[in-house]
Amino acid sequence: MQDDGDRKLEAVLARAQAAVADLAKNFSEQAVVDLDNCAAFLKTAREQPSTRGDSVKEIYGIAHNLKGQGSSFGYPLITRIGQSLCQLTRPARAFSDADLGIMQAHLDAIRLILAKDIKGEGGEIGNKLAARLETLVAQTGA
Numbered sequence: 288m289q290d291d292g293d294r295k296l297e298a299v300l301a302r303a304q305a306a307v308a309d310l311a312k313n314f315s316e317q318a319v320v321d322l323d324n325c326a327a328f329l330k331t332a333r334e335q336p337s338t339r340g341d342s343v344k345e346i347y348g349i350a351h352n353l354k355g356q357g358s359s360f361g362y363p364l365i366t367r368i369g370q371s372l373c374q375l376t377r378p379a380r381a382f383s384d385a386d387l388g389i390m391q392a393h394l395d396a397i398r399l400i401l402a403k404d405i406k407g408e409g410g411e412i413g414n415k416l417a418a419r420l421e422t423l424v425a426q427t428g429a
Contacts, residue, residue, distance in 0.1 A: 307359075314360040315401050321349045322398050329394070332387055339382050346390060347376035353397065364409040367417045368396050375424045389423045396420060 325346050332342035354369030372393040375386065396416055399405075405413060 311360045314356060314362075315404070318353060318356075318365070318397070318401055321353060322394055322401075325349050325390075325394050329387060329390055332382070333384070340379070343376050343382050343390075347373060350376060350393075361406040362400060363407065364400055364405060364413045364417060365397055367408075368393055368400075368420060371417065371421045371424050375427065375429045378429050380429075386427055386429075389420070389427065392423070393420055 328342040328345045328349075332339045332346075335342070350369050350372040354366050354373055357363060357365030357367075357369055372390065375389060375393070376382075400409070400413075408414065409416065
């Protein structure tokens, strides 16, 4: 038999689960907005090398959010690629044009995952894609 405390806890849990489900519905849409923002920061980084570090810092913040949210909403491959992008954008160092190209490749990969609604780990192709991006990041020394 349940007491009032148990019923209240169950009600709170049900509301929390409903809120998470609602957030999950909007994740793809919000992630696309985030990717568009990253694209704008990347464009600024290319056009204004003197403030490149500031633009990359903004990309890092967005990548960090995508990394954290991906698995929560059924996209662990986005989490993995987001982690790789965070590694690339985290160091306080000068970012080359080649680094910006690798950032673009990460953004393109995440955009593809969302467009094709690739949930889970992405199978063999997803693993190869993420591994290639991770290798590119490792080659930068980041």
